[in-house]
Amino acid sequence: MLDCSKDLSARWHGHLVYRPKGVAAFTLIELLVVLAVIAILASMLLPVVARVKRKGAQAQCISNLKQTGIAIEMFADDNADMLPGPLVASARANYDDTSSQELIFHIAPYLNDPRPSRKMVISKVFRCPGYEKYAPGLTEEWSLIGRKIFLLNDDMDPNPGKRLPPFGYPIAPDEAKPLNITTLANNAPPSSVFAVSDADRSIPILNPTISWYTDLPTVPVHGSARNQLFFDGHVEAVHW
Helix, strand or coil, X not given: CCCCHHHXXXXXXXCECXXXXXXXXXXXXXXXXXXXXXXXXXXXXXXXXXXXXXXXXHHHHHHHHHHHHHHHHHHHHHCCCEXXXXXXXXXXXXXXXXXXXXXXXXXXXXXXXXXXXXXXXECCCCCCHHHHHHCCCCCCHHHHCCCEEEEXXXXXXXXXXXXXXXXXXXXXXXXXXXXXXXXXXHCCCHHHCEEEEECCCCCXXXXXXXXXXXXXXXXXXXXXXXXXXXXXXXXXXXXX
C-alpha cells in the first residue's frame, strides 16, 4: 500500500498552509497578467453591453409608440374620425380627470390604462425607457409626474405663413380644433408627417425658456436617432 503519511502529516504553522506536492503556485507576475487580461476583456465588453441595453430601450420605445399609434386610430374610429384634442404640443405620461389637454387623457383606455379619474395615474405604455434612464432628476416612478416625455406635431402645414396643428390647440389666442384623420392627406402624405416624437434639448425649435426645458435629456436618448410615430401608424428611428 502506498504510504502518504509524510504528506498528510503536514500541519498549519503560522501563516503557512500545506500544499500537496506537484501543485504549482501562481507567481505574482502571472497573477498580474491574468488581472490585466480580465481588465482588457471588461473594457471591451462594457461598451458592447451598454449598446445592447440602449438598443433594447429603443426597441421598447418603438413598441410603445406603435401601440400609441393604434390607440390614436382607435380613438378616431370611435369619434367620427377626429383626432384627440385639442392638445398642448408637449406630452406627459401621467394624467387624471383634469388632464384633457394631454394626449394620454384621451387614449389611455385604448392602451389598457385606467380611464381618467380623480386618481393620478402614470401610463404603462405612453412612455420612453430611454427618457427614464437619461432625463435629469428621475429617481423613481413617481418622478415622471409632470414631466414632458414626448412632443406632438403642432404644425403640419408646409406653408410657413400658416399654422395647422393636427391635434388642435387649447390655449387662446391660438385655439384650434383637432383635424379629421381622413383629411390629413390633403396637406401632406401621412407617412411623411410625424405625430409623436422623442424629446430632448438638442431639438432646434424648442424654446429654452419653457418651464420644462431643463427636465429634458440633453441629447437624443437613443444615440443618433429619435423615435417618431407617423400619422400612417409606422414608427421610425429618425437620424439627426
